[in-house]
Amino acid sequence: MQICRDCKAGEACIVPDEYYIYKVSEYGHVSGEQNMMNEIYQRGPISCSISDPDTLIDYTYGIYFDTTGQTQEDHVVSVVGWGEENGVKFWRVRNSWGSHWGMDGFFKVVRGVNNINIEGDCDFGVPLDTWTDNVKHITTDAERNDPLND
Secondary structure: OOOOOEOOOOOOOEOOOEEEOOEEEEEEEEOOHHHHHHHHHHHOOEEEEEEOOHHHHHOOOOEEOOOOOOOOEEEEEEEEEEEEEOOEEEEEEEOOOOOOOOEOOEEEEEOOOOHHHOOOOEEEEEEEOOOOOOOEEEOOHHHHOOHHHO
C-alpha cells in the first residue's frame, strides 16, 4: 500500500480525496523498563513490538502474564503508562483490536520481566504540529489508481 486508505468494517477500503498529514520532529528507539518509563513520562506513549501469544486474544481484565515464554514479535501496541497493583508492576497498553476487546481496548501486562518481549523493541516519536494549519494531502488520480493500493 502506497497511500492512506479509509477502511470500514464489512466494506471495501477506499482512497480518500484528501487527508491530514502528520509528521514527527524527532524519533528513535527505546528499550528496557527504566528507559521506557522515562520516555513515556517525558513525551508520552511509545509503540512497542510484542509477541502475540494465543492466550492474549482471550484477555478481559487484570494483569496479563504469558507463561509460554513466546518472544517472536508479530504485533505492535502503544504503551501509554505503568502502575502497580497488589505488588505486581504492570504496563498499561492500548491495543488495536477495538474497544470491545480487553478493558475498552486496553490491557495490562506484567512489567520488569520483558513478558511478551514488551520491553525489548520500542520506538518513540515527537509530533510536529501540522494540524493547526490544516496541512492536508490531496490525492491525485495516479495515486488513487496505483495497483499497489489494492
